[in-house]
Amino acid sequence: METINRVDQLLEKLGTEHGEQLQLNRLEIDKELKEDAHTYKGLGIKLLSIAGGLLGTAFFLGFVFLSVANSKEAQLVLGILLMGGAILLNKASKSTILDAACIGCYLAGYAVTGIAMAQMQYSENFITGVLLAVAIITPCITSGFMLNFFSVLMISGCLFTLINVNDAYQLIHVLTVVVAIGYTYISLFEADLIAGNPELNNRYMAWLNGMLFSFIALLTYLGVRGLHYHALENLYVSAIVIIVVIGFLLHHVVRAIDVPDERSKILIYIMGCLVLLPTIFAPAICGSLLIIFLSYSIGHRTGLIMGIMALVYFTGQYYYDLDYTLLVKSEIMLASGALFLTAWFILKKQLKRYEQN
Amino acid sequence: MGTPRVTRNVIHIISRQSKWPAKDIENTLHDEGIYADRAAWARFTDIALLALGVAFSVAGVIFFFAYNWHNLHKFVKLGIVQGLVIATICVVLFAKIQPVIKQIILAGASVLVGVLFAVFGQIYQTGADAYDFFLGWTVFITLWALFSGFAPLYLIWLLLVNITIVLFNNQVGLSWPANTICLVLFAVNVSAIVIAQLLYRIKVINELPGYFTKLVALGAVCCITIGIVNGIFDHRYTGAGILGISVLAAVVVYGAAVYYAITNKSLYFLCIIPVSIIVIITTWIADITRDDSGAVYLLVSLFVVISITVLVKGLITLNKSWHGNN
Numbered sequence: 001m002e003t004i005n006r007v008d009q010l011l012e013k014l015g016t017e018h019g020e021q022l023q024l025n026r027l028e029i030d031k032e033l034k035e036d037a038h039t040y041k042g043l044g045i046k047l048l049s050i051a052g053g054l055l056g057t058a059f060f061l062g063f064v065f066l067s068v069a070n071s072k073e074a075q076l077v078l079g080i081l082l083m084g085g086a087i088l089l090n091k092a093s094k095s096t097i098l099d100a101a102c103i104g105c106y107l108a109g110y111a112v113t114g115i116a117m118a119q120m121q122y123s124e125n126f127i128t129g130v131l132l133a134v135a136i137i138t139p140c141i142t143s144g145f146m147l148n149f150f151s152v153l154m155i156s157g158c159l160f161t162l163i164n165v166n167d168a169y170q171l172i173h174v175l176t177v178v179v180a181i182g183y184t185y186i187s188l189f190e191a192d193l194i195a196g197n198p199e200l201n202n203r204y205m206a207w208l209n210g211m212l213f214s215f216i217a218l219l220t221y222l223g224v225r226g227l228h229y230h231a232l233e234n235l236y237v238s239a240i241v242i243i244v245v246i247g248f249l250l251h252h253v254v255r256a257i258d259v260p261d262e263r264s265k266i267l268i269y270i271m272g273c274l275v276l277l278p279t280i281f282a283p284a285i286c287g288s289l290l291i292i293f294l295s296y297s298i299g300h301r302t303g304l305i306m307g308i309m310a311l312v313y314f315t316g317q318y319y320y321d322l323d324y325t326l327l328v329k330s331e332i333m334l335a336s337g338a339l340f341l342t343a344w345f346i347l348k349k350q351l352k353r354y355e356q357n
Numbered sequence: 358m359g360t361p362r363v364t365r366n367v368i369h370i371i372s373r374q375s376k377w378p379a380k381d382i383e384n385t386l387h388d389e390g391i392y393a394d395r396a397a398w399a400r401f402t403d404i405a406l407l408a409l410g411v412a413f414s415v416a417g418v419i420f421f422f423a424y425n426w427h428n429l430h431k432f433v434k435l436g437i438v439q440g441l442v443i444a445t446i447c448v449v450l451f452a453k454i455q456p457v458i459k460q461i462i463l464a465g466a467s468v469l470v471g472v473l474f475a476v477f478g479q480i481y482q483t484g485a486d487a488y489d490f491f492l493g494w495t496v497f498i499t500l501w502a503l504f505s506g507f508a509p510l511y512l513i514w515l516l517l518v519n520i521t522i523v524l525f526n527n528q529v530g531l532s533w534p535a536n537t538i539c540l541v542l543f544a545v546n547v548s549a550i551v552i553a554q555l556l557y558r559i560k561v562i563n564e565l566p567g568y569f570t571k572l573v574a575l576g577a578v579c580c581i582t583i584g585i586v587n588g589i590f591d592h593r594y595t596g597a598g599i600l601g602i603s604v605l606a607a608v609v610v611y612g613a614a615v616y617y618a619i620t621n622k623s624l625y626f627l628c629i630i631p632v633s634i635i636v637i638i639t640t641w642i643a644d645i646t647r648d649d650s651g652a653v654y655l656l657v658s659l660f661v662v663i664s665i666t667v668l669v670k671g672l673i674t675l676n677k678s679w680h681g682n683n
Contacts, residue, residue, distance in 0.1 A: 006363050007371075010385070014377065025374040032370045044628040045669055051632065052665030055639075059658035067651030097673060100665040104658070191383035194372045201373045256387070257395040296401055299365070299391040319416075330420035337414030344406035354399035 007033065045096060049146065053103025060108045064115075072119040079113030082106070083134060090144035099146045106147055110134070110154065124165045132158035143202040152210025156218070169228070173237040176218045176283065180238075180290065183211040184245050187294045187303075188252060212295075212303050215287065216310055223284025223314040225321045238283035243276045246290050253297055264350075271343065278336075284314035362389045407458060411465040418469065422476050431480045438473045442466055460507035467498040467510060488524035495521055506562055508569040515549050515573060536591070539584025540603050546577035547610055571625055574614070581607050582633040586640045607633075622679045624672055631668045635661065 011029070014022055068074045086106035089098055110131055117127045135154035138147055156179060163171045186193065186208050194201040221227050222238060250272050259265050279286040288310035295303030319329055365386070372382055386392045393401065418441065422434065445466040449459045471494045478490050495517040502514035519542055526533050533541070550573050557565040581603060588600030611630050618626035639657055646653045 007367055010363055010367075011371070014371070014375075014381075017381075018377075021376065023376045024371075028374045029371055032374070033367065036366055036370060044624060045672060048628055048632065048665060049669060052661055056658050056662035056665075059654050059661060062654035063651045063658060065651075066649065066654060095673075097666060097670045100669065101662050104662050191379040191386065194369055195377060195379035195382055198373045201369055204369065253393075253398065256392070257398055259395070296397075297393050298386075299393065319420075326420050326424035327426065330417045330424060333413045333417030333420060335417075337410050337412070337417055340406050340410030340413060344403070344410055347402065347406070351399045351403045355396050355403065 046099075046145075049096065049099035050103060052100035053107065053146075056100065056104035057108045057111065060104065061111055064108075064112055072116050075112050075116035075119070079109050079111075079116055081109075082112060083109030085109075087138055087141055087147065090147045091142040094144065096145075102144070103146050103150065106138075106150060125162065128158050128161045128165065132162070139203060139207075143199065145206045148203045148206035149210045149213075152207055153214055153217075156210075156214035160218070160221075169232050170234070172218070172221065172228075172232055173234070173241075176215075176222065176238045176287075177241045179211060179215050179218055180242050180245055180287065183208075183215050184249060184290070184294060186211055187298050187300070188249070190298060208300065209302060212291065212300075212306065215291065216306060219284040219287040219310065219314065222287070223282070223317055225317075235283055236280050239280050239286055242283055242286045242290055243280065246276060246286065246293060247272065249290070249293055249297070253293075267347075274339070274343075282314070282318050285311065285318060288314055362391075365391050404457075407461055411461055415465050415468050415472075419472055422472055422479070425479060434476050434480065435473070438469060438476055442469050442473060445469065456506075460505055460510070463501055463505050464507060464510045464513065467501055467513060470494055470497050488521055488528050491517055491521040491524060503562075506564055508564075508566045511553065511569055512572060515546070518545060518549075519576075534587075534591070534599070536584040536588040536599050536603060539580045539587065540599060540606060543577050543581040543584065543603075543606065543610075546573050546580065549573055550577070574626065575629060577610075578629050578633045581610075582636055585637050589637070589640050589644050624676060627672055627675070631664075635664050635668075638664075 011024065011026070015024065064075065064078070068078065082105045086102050086104075086109060089105070090102045113134075114127055114131060117130065118124075132155060135151045135158060138151040142148070156175070159175055160172070163169065163175060186204075190204070190208075194204055222232070222235060250268065254265055254268060259268065276286055276289070279289070288307050291303055291307035292311060295301070295307055319333070322329060324332075363385075368382060368385060368389070368391075371377060383392075387394065390397075418438070422438070426434075445462050448454075449463050449466065452459070474490050474493045474497075478487070495514065498510075498514060498517075502510045505511075522541060522545065523538060525531070526538050550570055553562070553565055553569065553573075556562045584603050585600065585607065588597075588603055592600050611634075614626045614630060618624070639661060642657055642660065643653065646656075
């Protein structure tokens, strides 16, 4: 009830500030708020639907392999029907109830279509191109969370596949940079995006989460040596761009929170450089720092949790892959630890002052 | 802090249904505390620097001893770790710092106790991965964990207890089958939740964050699910005794948890328990049909999707009846 009062207060405030210009559709807002209050938006149900959808897909693929394995045409028709059905179902029902079925059909559709086309001897580029086209078209048709989320993942997945199929591994850097910048843009310019277009507004959270998970997947590829072997060189290319993006984010935050004096500003930039410079050969680590900073800045909990987990994992993996003796590794870690603790000790009082106001 | 604020979703809805200017939306996102303000960033930097400092230092110490430097005399090795443990504990006891910072340092000290036992094992060849290493570690941080009031430390402690049990089974030669050990771990973790809740109710511990109960419950549910699934596949060879007890334990504990969830209006248990049941039933279908035909896969696939859909529908309806206005 109190939340509703807060909404009323906010609407009243907006009304007095903007008057008629606001063109507030109170009836629709009340309707959506009522639906919103009734939907359980906890992560639990989303995870449940995703787990159900993925499990359903896996078993369904087992069925396809065993039952219609010898008919390529039947598989293709089945794949198209599944994808089409999922998109229509998602468009028709906004409720989260059918999410598991939608995800299951949608992903199984991709897999079955892809397999059928592969059996028909189409080239890998053509198949990936077709699936990419479907992933781009889907968000144009439906605004449902799950299909938009998985479409963003599919788009980055297809681009990644295209790069790998054509052995153009260095383009991975371009893809990483594009996803990093896209993710940062979506996060930082939320207000502009949701105010600009109601259709975009509807899809905003799905795209934000889709970009987040695409970025993490790419960072995993960059951060785990076993995944890219020697195919990928010059890891610093991605890292430098990500560091520049973090620099831009720092600048944005410093402006937004109105840091009072020049000294603090310079201190923030110097600290930023000190933390980021050692990550110049570890794009996965600076990438996870970007996720943490961005998510904390805009209050995106899923991003923050994923970012922290990614940071812990990628830092561990980085040290594991490092070709130094344990003694040298230990020295590097102790030195970093001492650096962080010294910084904490020096800044403690100043930070306390800011925390209190 | 006390007054509930407007959520991001509400702002999105209002923006969708009006011509609310972007600049104003951004200001509202700041005002409503959705975007981090200066105080939040200061707090973030404070905790992040300390946590990174402690984590890197402890990791550095672990790596240092893992290197097993032969030139270093054994007493120096033990002395360094013991010195660190004593120093950190002195900071916790005597320094005038925020409780949360003391708790982070205490968690670091607890990990150092593990390093101490590892170094001891390394020097005197007790076998660094033997169960007694984990048992010693668990026993010697029990009091700290209990009085720390710090949930991450409770979790570390409980993880150590679980590891000790598994290693005890493997190394001392009890050689219980997998489903027995799963049942034991289930009992241990469920007891941990019950004891923690009791201690919280009688105010021995002041704070018990929801994530502690949720994580431990998830662990317990995974244990019993794996145990039963394993039992379903293996019962023809190992007998159905343990499987029967596991199912009975699951029925009793799940029943109590569902009752607790409904009386406390909490959806979490109602999410994880049905998933466990769905996994068990899926395994059971696969086991009784025992054939690799496409029809079985189709049946299982439909069962999974339909049961999850029904579950989600049920949860949403329940949530509506709890929190809905009409």
